[in-house]
Amino acid sequence: QAEWVGGYLGPALQDAGFGSTKIYVLDDIRLVLPEWLHALMSNNASRGFVSGVAVHWYLDFLVPSSVLDETHRQYPDVPILYTEACTGQWPWQPLKVVLGSWQRAQYYLDDVIDTLNHWSVGWIDWNLFLDTKGGPNWANNLVDAPIIVNAGTGEAYKQPMFYALSHVSKLLEEGSLRVAFSAAPSTSSINSVAFLTPSGDLVAVILNKKRSPVTVEIRDRSSSRSTLLQLPASSFTTLYWSPAS
Template sequence: MAASRAVVLLLLAAFCCSGLGAAEVSPCHPRSYGADSVVCVCSSDYCDFPGVLQAGPAGTYTSVTSSRDGLRFHVESGSFSQSPSNASVVVHVDDRYEYQAIMGFGGAFTDAAGITIDSLPEVTQEVLLRSYFSPEGLEYNLCRVPIGGSDFSTRPYSYDDVEGDVELSHFNLTLEDYRYKLPYIRRAKELSEKEFMLFGSPWSPPAWMKENGHFNGSGGLLKEMWQPWSNYFVKFVKQYEAEGAPLWGLTTQNEPLTGFEEDYPWNTCAWTAEDQRDWIKQSLGPALEEAGLRRLKLMVPDHSRNALPWYPATILEDPAAALYVDGIAIHWYRDDVIGASVMDETQALFPDRFLLYTEACDGSYAPPGERVVLGDWSRAEHYAYNIIEDLNHWSTGWVDWNLALDTEGGPNWAFNFVDSPVIVDKEKGEFYKQPMFYALGHFSKVLVPGSRRVYASVSSPSDTVSVTAFHNPADNTSAVVILNSGDAAEVVAVGVGVGGGTHFINVDIPAKAITSLLFAPPEADGESDTNNGVF
């Protein structure tokens, strides 16, 4: 195994580059499949890497752009100006006004992702993992793992399918964990130079613990199983940590409201907010505390915006339950119909709890045969718009769904196929970085954990330009991410407060493009405080 790993690393050295110019040295190998944009093809012979991005000297900036027309992490640099230059859009940034801190970005280690990655040659598997987790890749640091099976498994299962085993004496991890999840989690942790934070989410208890006796369908947890199910959480954490996969957090239940839907097709468990509140304070919280696991970040409800703010409020307004809950986990699936104002309401009610997007994917509502669309820029734009909106409404990060899927959008035992930022063609032994991959990278590469969101606004009227901005107090650098969803290029002037005035970054953003800016502010003329902006 050691010799095999050595060969892998030697082969990678032939094309893995780092440094500011890595995007030019290691560009996208594009391929069109007939959509409006391209995928970037990666194999054991070649793959593109964005490299390590750093802010230059004070008064300069680095811009990184991806576009529908084929740019992928295209890097340029420039200097601040005293005035906007023929700008069609003006953005104002003021880091005197700070909001939530970034926790991170990432994806999920599902069975399907592991099965798909495992189908590649060993060298190519390493390339894929480096593309996500290494300093020259997307630098993912916050990831999710299902506790047992999910729809993105090849079968419904739990860690104890022995009927009536309330003592959990038969509890054990499965082949899926040992072959398809744990090895890739351990390697991701090794590759990441950031703190690697992993959280677990259950889709369903063992079927015998549920009212309907099935993993899917409608029905909740039998009340007499509240304590065995809590003990199940503890056993999962301890076994994963014994296997070299320490946990940072847990969610109480994936999408608890789906368990009230008749004939729900895949793994679920219904929880009313009241029952989950009582279970947390009576069983789960004390079980975690007794096991010495209260250090884990516990999140509710792990559901879409239609559960905000009422579901977490029911739990957090009870002091005994609130004692055990650290954050509010959100999914993106109703975002197109439920506005972000519910996030503001939730944050205002519970300002001492973090909000975090814990699942998103595109293609789930597409017709059969269109769940995966290779080279679809609109899905990248959908991701970027959503991430900007969520960050601007208090989310501390954004966790994608499957890290990789096959060309059908699976495997998935319930046939719930979807798209993914990485699609694997096991027959060709290669994988494709979708436009969504780069959309995510425009945030994960420049928004460092600990960076705080700052005030940003688009002053010139624009229906097509969206923006979010962050300041990293650790090194006094800032990052601004701009989405141009329009069909025309825009000249954007980003005004940054310096001393008593404003300096500008003037940047051309192509049509249908995402640009990330990384910079240290220029020195103020005759001023010692370079961070105060007045507009």
């Protein structure tokens, strides 16, 4: 890829007047990070064309998110962007589309929160909407999607995955900065992330993976305020507040 980007793709875009086009390299799973990015950044020809590194979420459950930390440590000026995710893609998942699956939504939000906590600047779903079979797809690679369209009835179904993504997209403005955040008590069943928006407000997204309610304490050290919050079982919660109010 270093040879292709440095010797062909990058120069071709420049010669065609598209030199401002951003090239995100890798576009595969994080198993090969940071070595893959190092190969491109240590190549004199390709280094100048690398705008960021694109990562797919597949096998994130096997590869620790610490590889994202190490990638950022070595190349802090290279953004890490998650560019592909879907569910129902594995051979052991015979049902490609599962209408109303809360579990798949939880998988989504858990990964989004985890990757944002480890230097990812964004997270993109592979398909905004698909049909009830999980297509169409020329390779018959059928998967699930946040919105399923029933062409026969003219209906569209918003899946739980749609609402999971809404929790990290509706209130997070472009340019928001991640801040240190944890919901006490800290347990493996709770995953959370928080951001300071350009307008000066704070947004926190909390996932309760436990099948029972959990009470957590939220403390804002900037204002010495705290509040107790009961998270419903298997729930997604977004908090939005102004530190000054």
